[in-house]
Every structure is written in C-alpha cells, then in structure tokens.
Amino acid sequence: MNIQIFDIRVPFEHSEKDILAALAAMTGMSPEEIGPFRIVRKSLDARGRRPPSWLYSVRFSASREPAFIKETGKEVKYKITEDESPPGFAAVSPPEKRPVVIGCGPAGLFGAYALASSGVPVLLLEKGRKIETRRRDVEAFWKEGLLEQDSNVHFGEGGAGAFSDGKLTTRVRSGFLDMIKKSLVDFGAPPEILYDAKPHIGTDKLREVVGNFRRGLAGMGCEIRFGAKVTGILAPRGVVEGLVVNGREEIPTGHILLAAGQSSPEIYRILEEIGADLEPKAFAMGLRIEHLQETINGIQYGAWSGLKGLPPADYFLTAGPGGPARGVYSFCMCPGGCVIASSSEEGGVVTNGMSLHRRNGAYANSAIVANVRPGDFGSASPLAGLEFRKFWERRAFTAAGGDYRAPAQGLLEFLQDKYSGRVGHASYRPGVKPVPLRDVLPHFLTEALKQGLLRFGEKMPGFISPEANLIGVETRTSSPVRITRREDGRSRNIAGLYPCGEGSGYAGGIMSSALDGIRGAQAILKNLEKKS
Template sequence: MRLKITDIPVMPGDGEENLPALAADILGISPEEISGLEIMRKSLDARRSRPPLFIYAVVVSVSDSIIIPNIKDRRISKAPDLSVPSNHLRKSVLTERRPVVVGSGPAGLFAALFLASAGMPVLLIERGRAVPERIRDVEDFWGRRHFHPESHVHFGEGGAGTFSDGKLTSRVKNPLTAWVKKTFVEMGAPTDILIDAKPHIGTDRLRGVVVQMRRRLQELGCEIRFDAKMTDLIVHQEAVTGIVINGKEEIATDRVILAIGQSADDSYEMLLDRGVRLVPKAFAVGLRVEHPQALINEIQYGPWIGPDLPPAEYVLTARIPTLDRSVYTFCMCPGGRVIGCSAIEKGVITNGMSVSLRDGVFANSAVVVNIRTDDFAGKSFDPLSGLRFRRQWEAGAYDLGGGNYSAPAQRLVDFLRGCLTEGKIKTSYLPGVVSAPLDRALPRFAVEALQKGLTAFNVKMPGFITEEAVLIGVETRTSSPVRIVRGEDGQSVSVRGLFPCGEGAGYAGGIISSALDGIRAAEFLLKSCQ
C-alpha cells in the first residue's frame, strides 16, 4: 500500500537520507518495512519566533500485510492518485485550416504543445525574436540604452518570464500543474521544482528551457515563426477567417489562440477595431524596493541564520482603511536584481529578476497599491483607458529619470520623509538610476497608500525601513488592465474562433497560471473541432 505522510520536520543541515527513519517513526514501524519513499513536497517554516525547519510531505510504500500501529495519526492518509489527465487519447485531430497560436509566452507555448501533442498541425507566431537574439537586444538596452520596440523584456520567445525569477507558484488548483512542471523538467529545469513549495527556475536556466520547448514543438510538427507580428485579425460574419502578419502576409485560418501578453497595446487597439469585446480591468501599480539580501536574511532568520538556509523571502500586506486601498509586495526576488523592462519608447518600467542560485547581494520586491477601474476609466468604461493610465506614469518615470531610460530612485527613508536623496544610490538596477522625488512618480492616492503601507510593513517585519533600502520607479505591469471577454466555450463572446488566454487576456498571472490557461484554450479549440 501507498501512504502519504505530511508535516515531517527536518533541521537545516540534516540530510534527506533520514526521511525513511522519520516516516517509519510516525507510522510506528521499522525503516526496513518501508520499501520505497517519494518526496512530494518540501517547504521552509521560518517563523521568526523559533528555529527554522524544513517540512516534508512524502509517500511511502509498505507491504499490505504490515500493520500500521499509528494509522489514525492525522499526518497519515492514503496516497492520492497522482496520474495527470492527458490529451494523448485525442490523436490526429484535423481541421480544414490549421490553427494559429499568437504569442510564445507560457500560455502560447503550452497551448501549442497541447495541440501538437494531439496530432494537430499548428502555426506559432511571435512578434519578438528568438532567445539568443533577444538576449543581445535586452543586454544592448541595459548596457547602451538602445530600445528595441519589438525585442525586449516583454516581447520575444518565452514572454516576459524569460527575464524574471522564473517563479512557478500559483493559487490555481489544477491537476495539469504537475504536467506543466514535469514538462519544464524534461526541458532542462531542475527537478527540485517538482517538490518545492515555492519552486522557481531562474532566468539563466529558463532561457534554455524555452529553447528546448521550441525544439520539442518543431519535432511534433509545429511551425514557429519569429519577427512575425499579427497586425490584423480578419473577421467575417463575427467569425475568424484569417490573420495578417507584418501588415502584408495573409494567413487563412478559422481558429486563433490569442496569447499576446499584457504589453501589446497596439494589438488591443486592433482587436477593439475588429469588434472584439474588451473591458477595463483592475490592476496594481507601485515601486520596486531593494534591500541587501544579508539584511533580509538577518531579519527573517535571526539567530538561526546559516549556510543551510536559502536566501530569505518575505510576503507583506497592509490594508489602508482611510484610503480604502491595499498595499502588498509582489514578485519578490531573493538574491536578484532590479531590471529595466521598458515596453514603450520613452517609458521606464521596473521588474525583478533572479538566476537559479539566487546568489546576488540584493533582494527586491514590487510594492504596489490596488488600482480600481474607476481610477482610470471613470464613467466612460473605455476598455483601453487602463493602457493610457499606465503609459502616463511610465512616461513620467522616464522624464524623472532624466530622459535616457535611467529610473528615478530614492532611499526608502527619504521617500517617507519627503526629501530628495543625496549622494550615490547603491542599487543593482540596469541600466542605471538617478535621484528623484518618487512622490511625483505615481498618483497622489497611490503615494499616500504606499507610505502608509511601508510603515505598516516595518511593524510586521522590523528592520524593513532602513537607510540601506532603496525604492525604484515605476512598477506598472503587475497584470493586464484589459480583459478580452470570453464565453463558457473559451471563445471571444463577439468573434467565433478566437480563443483569448493568458495574462494578455486578463485571465492569468504568472508562468504556471498562464500555461494552464493556454492549455485550457487548446482544450476548447479541440472541442470546437469535434
């Protein structure tokens, strides 16, 4: 029989080789009676009031003839069936015209992989460039401040996640999550992502994973084209009949999976012109905060800090009743760096990025405040008003930074005091920062909420407010401010054959949820062919 055992504590520095003995002790049997053990989950309990512990969940195999004395222990249960639902029963699904997947971020890649695995011929187009060329363009921006409109942190193979921490956390409960992670491992991701409670790949390894996914797709017969921007959607009688690439090449198709990401403002405008129903959506804006990683380790681990513990993380939230706002940290990157990820010319946007080892000297996180649709749309209900709202503040950050893609920055204590930071600001930010008053970088209500929220954070995490902490602006691409409305069949409610998905459609956020939403779109497309 197979039994699941949870809440097995292991001290940092103690090896996983002790798990069979610990599991046997919980069961009330000898270690020799366990014929197999599989680690299902590993998390870190690092509450500051006590020494940190790694907490394991495992599945053990024991003979059916063995009596388990402690079978009623709450930590013991029958092991669940972990088989992953598969699409492999659907083979050689054919359509008159092959479907087109637009976008090669997580949603687009997994949508194409799901379709290709079902034997369906697929065309995958991406407006940006392949990983090697894209890396050169991004590094050119960071090093020489040359902005490439179609090849940057947001556009290109792998989507925005290619230049990120590569987090694989998600609140979505979906059995296909295991298949997504397993696919990443097959493509070269570390096996730890299968068991870690907070898995991440890291930008360095994720780039290779994305390239391997491209090769897998090509082996399955998927055609992939880079520098191929969908400039028009051909609609006849409220149904897709084709797309136009780069303003000149027409591709006939009756099914399009739209996985454009949240930074394709021109695509949103085109879709609206073609009658695709869009609505404004709430999102969040704010700043990036950066501390020395050693300081975060000291705060979080206290006297138990040591080499067997990973770089410390944090998640902080604060409700601001007087402003009816919420302030929270987002996309925290231990041992990472803050990067410039401009998506528009003469605009500054920040984000965080870490390599797989998370061995940088800084820790950073977005600190954002919720933005409601009435903050930018008012009573007009203009579906594109959120795009203009965030562009306004991105352009403002560009001007505050001196008009050369440097980001405006300020020590956290100076931001709270309302005074300009003097002297050199020490930060990891690429391509560079200049001292500027960040109370001019965001709407007044957002600034006030952030100041109150940061103060509250210091109560929850004493030491968060420090002379060493730096704020960098602005963080505006937390999620899409637009939703492409879809029905219960996964298709646009206004244009048949159009399957919006991922972050750009306003239905996902992060690598895992976007990948799952891409698979969902592919499943709906397959059903529409039956």
Template structure:
C-alpha cells in the same frame, strides 16, 4: 501499501536520510517496514524568533501486511497509487484545419504543445525574436540604453518570463499544475521544482527551457515564425477567417489562440477596432524596493543567519489601509536578484525583478504595490483601454523623472517616507541605471499615500525593513493587465467565433503557471470546437 504522511519536520543539520526514521516513528513501525519513500513536497518554516526547520510531505510504501499502530494520526492518509502528474485530456484531431497561436509566452507555448500533441497543424507566430537574438537586444538596452521596439523584455520567445525569476508559485488549484512542472523538467528545468513549496527556475535556466520547448514543438510538426507581428484580423460574418502578419501577409485560419501578453498595446487597439469586446480590469502599481540580501537574511533568520542549509531569505507582506480602502502588498520577491528596466515602448520606464537560478546576488528586491481600481483610470470613461492610458501616463512620468534616457527614478526609502530629496550614492542593481528623484511625483497621490502607510506597517511586521540602505525604484506597473478580452464559457471571444483569448494579456492569468494552464485550457476549447 502506500501511505501519505504530512508535516514531517527536520531540523537544520539533519540530512534527508533521517526522513525514513521520522516516517517510521510517526507510523509506529520499524524502519525495516518502510520499503521506500518519495518526497512529495518540501518547504522551509522560518518564522522569526524560533529555529528554522524544513517540513516534508512523503509517500511511504510499506508491506501490505504491516500493522500500523498510529493509523489514526491526522498526518497519515492512504495513497492507493503512486502519484503521477495528470496529463491533459488530449483528443486526437483528424481534421486538417490549422490553428494559429499568437504569442510564445507560457500561455502560447503550452497551447501550441497541447495542439501539436493532438495531431492538429499548428502555426506559432511571435512578434519578437528568438531567445539568443533578444538576449543581445536586451543587453544592449541595459548596457547602452538602446531600445528595440519589437525585441525587449516583453516581446520575444518565452515572453516576459524569459527575463524573470522564473517563479512557479500559483494560487490556482488545478490538477494540471503538476503536469506543467513535469513538462518544464522534461525541457531542462531542475527536478526540484516538482517538490519545492516555492519553486523557481531562474532566468538563466528558463531561457534554455524555452528553446527546448521550441525544438519539441518543431519535432511535433509545428511551424514557428519569429518577427511575425499580428497586425490585423480577417473576420467574415462574425467568425475568424484569417489574420494579417506585418501589415502585408494574410494567413487563412478559422481559429486563433490569442496569447499576446499584457504589453501589446497596439494589439489591444487593433482588437478594439475589429469589434472584439474588451473591458477595463483592476491591477496594481507601485515601485521596486531593494535591500541588501544580507540584511533580509538577518531580519528573517535572526541568530541562525549564515547556516549553509538556508536559502537566501524571502518575504511576503500585505496590509490594508482602511480609511483609504486600499490594499498594499509585496509582489514577485526576488532574493539574490536584481531590478531590471523592462520598457515596452519608447519614452517610458518600467521596472521588474529578475534572478538567476543560484539567487546569489548581493541584493533582494520586490515589487511593493497598491491596488488600482477601474474608476481610478479615467473617472466615468467608457473607453475599455483607459487602463492602458493610465499606466502609460505614469511610465512616461518615470522616464522624465529618470532624466529621459531610460534611467529609473530612485529614492532612498527613508527619504521617500520623510518627503526629502535623495542625494547621490544609492547602491542598487538596476540596469541601465538610476537617477535621484522624488517618487511622490511618480504615481497618483492616493497610491503614494497608501504605499507610505503600508511600508510603515511592513516595518512593524519585519523590524529593520525601513533602513537607510533600502532604495525605491520607479515604476512597477505590469503586475497584471488593466484590460480583459472578454470570452464566453466556450473560451471564445463573445464577439468573434474562433478567437480564443488566453493568458495574462487576456486578463485571465498572472504568472508562468497560471498562464500555462490558461493556454492549455484554450487549446482544449479549440480542440473541442473541432468536434
């Protein structure tokens, strides 16, 4: 007999060996009756003003003849079979039609994996470089300010996620989520991601995972090409007939899975010229906020700070400013991480957060953003790419405010709120570097006002959040794409048959897991089209 038990609590200092005792107590049976148990989920409850504790969900195996006195306990339910991640339904493909996957971020990699495992010939093209090469280019940017237009934080093997925290949290309810995580573990991710409530891999381990996925694809017969930029589509009678690489090489194909990410502005413009229907989409913009990690630990853990069982503390903060009709929230919080420059074009500054698997850096950072509506882009403009122009304007403004050398404009939080300049001496992890500037000029006035008021609310929720040690760094504009590549119920572009847009760049996902799931969905649609 196999049962599932939820809401099992262990205090700090209690080892997981006590789970068997706790499970037996909830069931009302002896420990000897518990033949085995598996941890399904683990989370930390660290609400302030009470001792933190860990919460577990378990799968418990008992003898079939065990009497369970407490069967009516709401925490107990029947689990007839051991839970295994559900695999995507991969149909075997007999046709020799080759699919081309454009982009090697999570959406592209998982789309290619599903296609390759179905037996379909796959060509994966990536405009950037492989992980080892792009790591060198990114380091040159951070350390020397040398920007490489086709090899940076956004372009290259693994996509933007390669230089991130590697978070796997997602609000998407999809049974294939567990399979995505299982696949990542098979490629070298830590097994803890299968049970942690807030799983993350860390950029150091994620880079190795991405390389292993490439090797797996090659073992399955997929062809992978780097430095291969899609510069045009070949369309015949409303259907995909091929694509052009690097303005000179034409590749014949009847279906393309488009996983370009949200930073390929030139690709969006090409799609628009080719008649692909695009639409503006809301997103959010703001700054990165950075505190000493020790301060966040003290705020969140109180008198229990310093306990070795506790990870670097996190936070999630949201509020709404009713009279402005704007939401303000934190996004992509990186405990023990660093803020990085991730410019996607010359003359622009963009920030993001990154951390390694140990999350042991001295700073905590998060995006703090306000929602941007499509009518904010350009009034009544009918240009579907007006959101790109909007965000580019503020990235260029950040570049100018930062001194014009890819340094980011920065300001102490207290100075930003009081409207006064910040002098030298800010402690920040940002690479390549920061320059003191007034962030009032770094975003539209409505966003600045919403952020100021939202940050004040955050300090009420987390007393001590507003401090002289906190620094704001501008600008954070890549929360999601301001463009959607419109697709139909069959996953194809509503304009061109055989074109399957997916992932963040298509406007249908955000983050590693949801992008991977959307890539899987695109591959399944492409396979169904094969008949």
C-alpha cells in the same frame, strides 16, 4: 495502497536516510517495509527561535496500513491516495486549416504543446526574436539604453517570463500544474521544482528551458516563426477566417489562440477594430523596493541568518483592513536578484525583478503596489488603463533624464517626504537618477504606498531600513484590460478566437498563464471534436 505522510521534520542538515528514519519512526514501519518513496513537498521552517529544519511530505506504496492508523492519540497527518494518472490530451483529428497561436510566452507555448499533444500541430507566430538573439538585445538595452521595439524583456521567445525570477508559485489549483512542472523539467528545469514549496527556476536556467521547448514543439510538428508580428485579424461577421502578419501576409485559419501577453497595445487595437468585447480591468501599480539581502536574512532568520546553506530569505507582505484605503502588497519578490529595466515602448520606464537560479546576488527586491481601479483611468474606454499606465511610464522616463535610467529615492526620504538629491547603490541598469518619487506617481498611490510601507515596517521590524531604495515605476503587474470570454474559453462575441494568458485578463504569472493556455487549447480541441 499509496500513502502520503505530511510534515516529516528533519534537521536542517540531513540526508535521504534521515527522511526515511523519520518516516519509519512516524509510521511504525521498518525502512525496508517502506521502501522507495517520492518527495511530494519540501518546505523550510525557519520561524521562531528553534534551529531551522525542513518539513517533507512523501508518498510511498505500502502492503499494510502503518501502525499509527489504528492507534488513537498519535497525531500523524496522512492520506491514502489512489494511483493518480496525470491529466492528458485525447487525440483529435487536425482541421484543414491549422490553428494559429499568437505569442511564445508561457500561455502560447503550453497551449501549442497541448494542441500538438492531441495530434493538432499549430503555427506559432512570435513578433520577437529567438531567445539566443533576444538575450543580446536585452543586454544592449541594460548596458546602453538601446531599446528594440519587438525584442525586449516583454517580447520574444519565452515571453515576459524569460527574464525573471522564474517563480512558479500560483494560487490557482489544477491537476495540470504538476504536468506543467513535469514538462519544464523534461525541457531542462531543475527537478526540485516538482516538490519545492516555493519552486523557482531562475532566468539562466529558464532561457535553456525555452530553447529546448521550441525544439520539442518543432519535433511535434509545430512551425514557429519569429519576427512574425500579427497586425490584423480577419473576422468578417464576427467569425475568424485568418490573420495578417507584418502588414502584408494573410494566413487563413479558423482558430486563433491569442496569447500575446499584456504589453502589446497593437493587439488590443486590432481587437477593438474587429469589435471584440473588451472591458477595463483593475490592476496594481507602484514601485520596486530594494534592500541588501543580508538585511532581509537578518529580519527573517534572526540569529540563524549566517547559517551555511540557508536560502536567501523572502517575504510577502500585505496591508489590508485598517491600513491604507487601497490594498497595498508586495509582489514578485526576488531574493538575491536585481531590479531590471523592463521597458517595451519607447519613452517609457518600467521596473521589474529577476534572479539567477542560485539567487546569490547581494540584493533583495520586490514590487510594492497598490490597487488601481477603472475609475482612476480618467476615461470609460476599455483601453483607458493602457493609456493610464503609459502616462506614468513616460513621466518616469522624463523625470529620470530621458535615457532609460529609472527614478529612485531612499525609502526613508520617500516616507518623510524629503529629498536630498542623493540615492544609494542600486542594482538597476542602465542606472538610476535621484527623483522625488511622488512626482512619478498619482497622489493617491503615493499616499497608499507610504501608509502600506509603514504597516510593513510594523509587521516586519527592520523593513524600514536606511539602506533601502525605491525605484519606479512598476506598472505591468497584470493587464488593465479584459478580453471577455465565455465559460468555455472562447471570446464572448468573435467565433474562432480564444484569448488566454495574462493578456486576456484572466491569468497572471507563469504558471497560471501556462495553465490558461492549456485551457484555451482544450476549448479549441472541443470545438474541433464537435465539427468532426
């Protein structure tokens, strides 16, 4: 019998023996009887006045029921579990023309992995460069403002998640999530991601994982081509027959897993040209807020904030009903990280956040965003959201001097609608320029963000801090376009096209995009099975 016991509390400083002792006390079994156990979840409890402690859920196999199960009145949360075999991929005969995956981000990588695991190796096309070269391109942009069109924070091996905090949290539920994390560990991610309640990898480790992933896929028979930009899809009469690379090379295929992310306008234009069904989609836009990490630690941990070994504190804030007319929330919080320049188009400024695995930087940042609806885009075209965000990215670029510095303003000044022309230190490279941020956002957003931030200050006293700065603009929270799909993951009206990941408008974030890539692969496999 396998038993999972929840909420095993141990002191902040503890060893594995302490977990076993707590488990023995809860179950009424001896440590010898319990034997080896597997940690399923570990979370920090640092709320309130009690000293911080850890809560574990563990699984072990037992030859008898723990004593408490028969006792009444003893509140131990548990479940008896079956031996769970992880979901896998059944073997399928590969088609004559191999499937093509567009994009080497989480969706494309995991989609390719799923297909190759079923015996269907693919051709992966990525317009950007290998992670090792891409890293140098990104560094040159941060240092000198030299933007490479197809090799930047959004484009290249690893996709948009490569220069990130590598948070692996998601609200989506699926048996494949554990499989995704396990594969990441196999490719070099820290093993704690398997059980941490808030798992994260950090950009330094993530880059290693991405390179190992490529070598793993190649070992499974996949071909990966960099600098291979898809410039056309051949789909006469609404059926995929191939695609065009770099405007000159035609590659025949009957199956395209489209995992190109949300930042490539050329892909949406190609889809428009072939008549794929597209629709505008709501997304969120706003600013990055940056505090000193010690300010956030002080707010969240109170008297315990100096305790050695405590992870840098995070937060998640929402201003819902009774607050601003539009939902305002914090997004993609990066403890101990930095705000990064994330432009992917010339003449546009885009902010985002990232951190190293150790999260040991002096700053804490998070996007503060409000909902933007298709009605705000100013046109009914399915691609109007792309134009909308581009307009504000360009506005930010011009306002900050046209050299990829970002517009920034002190939090208090923004809230009080004052402008001193000065701004404190910010982690953002290649630098910030003081600008009244109301000039780089639509009026409705400025107002919603102000109200939202004031709400956050009530919920988290100390959040409205004089040292905090706002940096803009944050526009790439999710895709403003949806490539509509059928239930089974195919494009609604183009046979052989399987849009997935963030760019499809059905997923967002590393884990949900990876999962969506697997779902797209499964749809292709089903189609191949039917044909064989």
